[in-house]
Structures are given as C-alpha cells and as structure tokens.
Amino acid sequence: MKIQSIRGVKDILPGEIEKWQWVEEIARNVFSKYGFKEIRIPIFEKTKLFSKSIGETTDIVEKEMYTFTDRSGEQITLRPEGTASVVRAYIEHKMYNPPSVVKLYYMGPMFRYERPQAGRFRQFYQIGIEAMGTDNPMVDVEVMTLLMEFFRLLGLTGLELEINSLGCADCRPKYRETLKEAISDHLDELCQNCNHRYERNPLRVLDCKVERDREIAKELPKTKDHLCESCQTNFDQVQTLLDSTQTPYSLNSMLVRGLDYYTRTTFEVVSTGLGAQNAICGGGRYDSLVEEFEGPPTPCFGFALGMERLISVIPFGDKKDLESRPDIFVVGLGEEAKFVTFKIIHELRRDGFSVDQDYAGGSMKSQMRKANKSASRFSLIVGENEIKSGKYLLKDMETGSQNEIPATDLINSIKKQLAHPSSSSRA
RNA sequence: GCGACCGUAGCUCAGCCGGUAGAGCACCUGAUUGUGGAUCAGGGGGUCGUGGGUUCAAACCCCAUCGGUCGCCCCA
Known part of the structure; x- marks a missing residue:
C-alpha cells in the first residue's frame, strides 16, 4: 500500500516555496509600516470558540470543520479561520488594557472539510489582519488601503474592491425581518437553495447566482436602505475617506459575508483572473464579537486573504530571480x-x-x-x-x-x- | 454532499476496431589525458493509480475504490 497525502492538501516544494516566502516578506514589511504586529495563534482550539463566533448555522460550522475528541475528552477543532483565535487571545491576555487600538496580523494554515476545487483546499493558508479597539472609520479605510497597497507591491492588476454595510446589532435584525417578509412573497419562484437560506440566513438570498433569483433579488430591500442613523453616517464616512485616498471601489449591495460576526462595513477583493473561487480576500467589521466572549466592548475590523489564490494571480513571469x-x-x-x-x-x-x-x-x-x-x-x-x-x-x-x-x-x-x-x- | 471529465516513465503526453508499451523534455555516460552551458552518439527508468471481473489475451471493455481537474454549494 502506497502512502499518500490526505485529500485536498499539498506539499509546497522548493521552486514554489520561494514565491510564498517573497509574498510573506512583502506582507510583513507593509503590515509593519501600518503598525501591525505578528501574533502566532494555535492551530487548534476548543470547538465552541469557532461554533459560537462563526455561527452555528453557517456551512463552516455545520459541515466543514475538522473536529475530534482528544484524550481528555475535550472537543477540539482545527481552525477554519483566524479571527476567532485572535479574539480569544485578545481577551485571554487582556490586550484591551491599557486601552488602545491593538493591531495584529497572522499567517498560517486553516482547515475546512470541503470538496477540493480550483483555488480551494482542505488545508489552505491565510494571511489575516485584525485592528481591535475602535470603530473609527479611519481604521476601516486604512486597512483596506493597506491591502490595496500590498497588492500593488505584488504587481497585481485586475482586482476589484467591493464594499457594503450590513448594519449593526441594532438595525441588522430589523432589516433581516424586513427582508424575510419580502422574500416570503417569492418563495415559490426562488430556487431550492434560497428556500433553505430563507430560514437559515436570508441575507444570502441576495448573493444567489441563479439567474432568475438574481432578478428577484434586485427588487428585494437592501441593507443600505435600512441602516440606522449611526450606521449610515459611519458608512458615509468610510466612502468619503476611501475617496480621499483615491482608492477605486464599488458599492455592492448584494455583498453578504458568510460568517455571522460581521457588522457594518464588509468588503471583498475579487480577481478577474480566477475561476469560480474568485475572492482573494474578504473582511469587514465585527463590533460585537469580543463582547460575545465576555470581553469589554471592543469594535474590530479585519480581513483574511487566501495565499493559494493570491499566488495564482501574481505575475511571476518577470521575477525569475526568486530562487537562491x-x-x-x-x-x-x-x-x-x-x-x-x-x-x-x-x-x-x-x-x-x-x-x-x-x-x-x-x-x-x-x-x-x-x-x-x-x-x-x-x-x-x-x-x-x-x-x-x-x-x-x-x-x-x-x-x-x-x-x-x-x-x-x-x-x-x-x-x-x-x-x-x-x-x-x-x- | 451532488454532477462532469481524467489517472500511461521525474515532467508533458501518444498508444487506431482489446494481442502484455512509446515520444519529447529531464537524467546518466561518452565524443584524445582534469573543465559546465550548444551539437552529436549511446544508456537507465513504467507490476499502464489500486482491487476485482469479462476474455485464449486488457493500458485499452465492465464494476468498485483512491486521487486529480472543473463546476454546484460555500468560501480564502
């Protein structure tokens, strides 16, 4: 019996690894310029950390986590993303004290049990950033511009930054109900998936790719029209600041992120050079997550980007000198x-x-x-x-x-x- | 979890209607004694993903299984 690696994982060999090292080096340099410091978080955590933060009804938690019981009977999960661990570490080490904005980044493998596909693996690598301790929209924009600067240094083109606002703990639930109500009139016209989404995560209906559903989705109420006053002001400020940096972006009122903890600003960077898995980077604000884990009120903003997808769109043709x-x-x-x-x-x-x-x-x-x-x-x-x-x-x-x-x-x-x-x- | 296609030397692939395997690149050796990259001449290397089945005979047909690729779903 020949031994072989696990499905959906791969070795990164010399010849390829130089690209990774190069990207990581540039990331460290850029992040450092913006005042971010590295944090190394464990590769596994108690299962509850993820199920609670990501959301019990999300696909990740429902069917994609590598979960097992260790010898002491503890439920353990290989991390499917990084934010939850950073939040845990932030609280555990009382990084909110003394009060200031804590800016952290991490890089490393994540694990999700999914069917392998172009740009999708069971062990994949992310670079992530978390700015914790302020809801100042300057942070939203600073992080997004940091990201675009990073991409520029990598020589990337053909990227699109899309932003949206999902509202806060106050206006989002109200909007959710409004949306559900509006969807309920169309249930028999919408695809089977959207019927499930209607129950579990109605915002996802906006994101459906089925042609007919998209038509219907266009007419559904949008988050941007149902923001409370403070969320509206916040979103306006984000756009004004983005404009001031001359960063190109577009508003996408259909942009709904799959993780439950997002609030207010969300964004995605997609590449035209990829197939179905075209999102290189996704992120946004999560203002309530720290509190949910019994930390002090700590609004945060962060993103995660996928290394494999990123590397696959970097033009390495003119960078033959990477190998030592x-x-x-x-x-x-x-x-x-x-x-x-x-x-x-x-x-x-x-x-x-x-x-x-x-x-x-x-x-x-x-x-x-x-x-x-x-x-x-x-x-x-x-x-x-x-x-x-x-x-x-x-x-x-x-x-x-x-x-x-x-x-x-x-x-x-x-x-x-x-x-x-x-x-x-x-x- | 579902669907489609695919799995032959290190790599990229060929192999017609079933008769037990080839090419290019790479590799090794040599072309006057101790000198690389070009050319030329030789050479090594594959239980044809794995396990069953059909057949006188299977890389080619059938089933299963593992893996890959691409899509659905979801996401990085």
Whole structure:
C-alpha cells in the first residue's frame, strides 16, 4: 500500500516555496509600516470558540470543520479561520488594557472539510489582519488601503474592491425581518437553495447566482436602505475617506459575508483572473464579537486573504530571480582533494559564502555539469595539481574565464572576486 | 454532499476496431589525458493509480475504490 497525502492538501516544494516566502516578506514589511504586529495563534482550539463566533448555522460550522475528541475528552477543532483565535487571545491576555487600538496580523494554515476545487483546499493558508479597539472609520479605510497597497507591491492588476454595510446589532435584525417578509412573497419562484437560506440566513438570498433569483433579488430591500442613523453616517464616512485616498471601489449591495460576526462595513477583493473561487480576500467589521466572549466592548475590523489564490494571480513571469543560487560550487578531484575541499567548503560557509558541492564526486566533467546546474556564480576547482602547487582555480561560470588564487589567501582572494558585480548580471 | 471529465516513465503526453508499451523534455555516460552551458552518439527508468471481473489475451471493455481537474454549494 502506497502512502499518500490526505485529500485536498499539498506539499509546497522548493521552486514554489520561494514565491510564498517573497509574498510573506512583502506582507510583513507593509503590515509593519501600518503598525501591525505578528501574533502566532494555535492551530487548534476548543470547538465552541469557532461554533459560537462563526455561527452555528453557517456551512463552516455545520459541515466543514475538522473536529475530534482528544484524550481528555475535550472537543477540539482545527481552525477554519483566524479571527476567532485572535479574539480569544485578545481577551485571554487582556490586550484591551491599557486601552488602545491593538493591531495584529497572522499567517498560517486553516482547515475546512470541503470538496477540493480550483483555488480551494482542505488545508489552505491565510494571511489575516485584525485592528481591535475602535470603530473609527479611519481604521476601516486604512486597512483596506493597506491591502490595496500590498497588492500593488505584488504587481497585481485586475482586482476589484467591493464594499457594503450590513448594519449593526441594532438595525441588522430589523432589516433581516424586513427582508424575510419580502422574500416570503417569492418563495415559490426562488430556487431550492434560497428556500433553505430563507430560514437559515436570508441575507444570502441576495448573493444567489441563479439567474432568475438574481432578478428577484434586485427588487428585494437592501441593507443600505435600512441602516440606522449611526450606521449610515459611519458608512458615509468610510466612502468619503476611501475617496480621499483615491482608492477605486464599488458599492455592492448584494455583498453578504458568510460568517455571522460581521457588522457594518464588509468588503471583498475579487480577481478577474480566477475561476469560480474568485475572492482573494474578504473582511469587514465585527463590533460585537469580543463582547460575545465576555470581553469589554471592543469594535474590530479585519480581513483574511487566501495565499493559494493570491499566488495564482501574481505575475511571476518577470521575477525569475526568486530562487537562491550558491556563490561558489566547489569541485574536488580525487580522494585526497575531496578531503581538502570538505574543509575549504566549511571555511567558506563560515565566512558568509553560500557554497555547494557534488557529493558523489565523479569525473570533472560531471562535477562541472552539477556546478552549472546549481547556477552558482563561480566554481572553485581543486585537484592533485592544485594541491601540489598551492594554487586553486576560480572559474567565473558566466564568462568562462578562470584564474589562479593562492591557497594561503583563499578567502580574501575570493572576496575580491565576488565583490566585482560586473560579472554577476545573469537574468 | 451532488454532477462532469481524467489517472500511461521525474515532467508533458501518444498508444487506431482489446494481442502484455512509446515520444519529447529531464537524467546518466561518452565524443584524445582534469573543465559546465550548444551539437552529436549511446544508456537507465513504467507490476499502464489500486482491487476485482469479462476474455485464449486488457493500458485499452465492465464494476468498485483512491486521487486529480472543473463546476454546484460555500468560501480564502
């Protein structure tokens, strides 16, 4: 029986991982500029944390969580998203004290038991941000512009930012009832799914993709027309601030997020370059969640973006330089020379060079082939003759020229050679 | 959970109406003694996803199962 990985998960191998590291590095830089600090949260939590925050009737909680009982009988779940854990950590470590806005980011794997598909995996990676402790619309907009700046640095085009407001704990339930009432007149015309949604999550009807339902949805009451006064003011301010940064966006009154904790501003970034799973990033405000877990009233704003989807739309074509290459590939000819080069390699590395060799040894031709494949800038050739004469050969792999360098002053000589950037321009 | 298509060398794929497998790339070796990338010549490598069945005979037909891809649902 051949062993194989679990369905819907995958290994990220060298050649691919460089892209991830590059994206993560840029993320850290950008987030740091906006004052966000990293938090590492556990990969699993008590099941209740997720079921309560995400919502008992959501698809995630109802059928997508990896839940198990541990040896002590505790119900444990592999995290399907990050916000719940950050909220838990925020309360557990009393980060609300002293009062100030806490700005955190995380990156790592999430788990959802779904049918694998383009841009959808059972273990997938998210980068997320949470700004906790204020309902100032400046934070909403700052986070959205941070995101767009991040995408710009990655070289992305063809993105669309869509925003909506879902209202608060005050006006949202009222709107929900209004909506239900309006839908009830059309139940026999709407698709089967929407009939379920009517009971469980009526806002989702607005999001249906069935042509006929969309027509009906157009006529249904929209959140934006049923916001209470403070929510309306808040949403207006968000738009004014967005305008001031000249960030392009569009209003989408059909934009309803699938997690229960969202309030007020919600947004999504979709890419035209993806298939059915076209949302790269989703987020919004969640002003009541901290309180629901018995923390102090703490309005928050955050987002999560999917790494796999993000990476699949980044134009990496012109970024061939992501893979690292050694400075020097050392070629040793013969038993004695291999023993000598082993020590040389150790010293070169200690001096800061990245160095590799062909462990199998073999003919010079074969070792030079390896050197070539490694894409190293130089090869250092050490054979019987060189050991006798005390002069090694340093070959520039791009120009093909080589010269002798004294064994007694190896490190300094190599440093001099490598300092000349003239020969290091390889595309 | 549902539907469609697919699963042959490391990779991309060919294999007609069933007769026990091939190409390109990659890899290895060589083309005058210790020198890579180009060319040329050789070479290694597959229990045809797995398990059953039909048949004298199956990579090709049937069933099951696992996996992949694409959609539905949902979401990142």
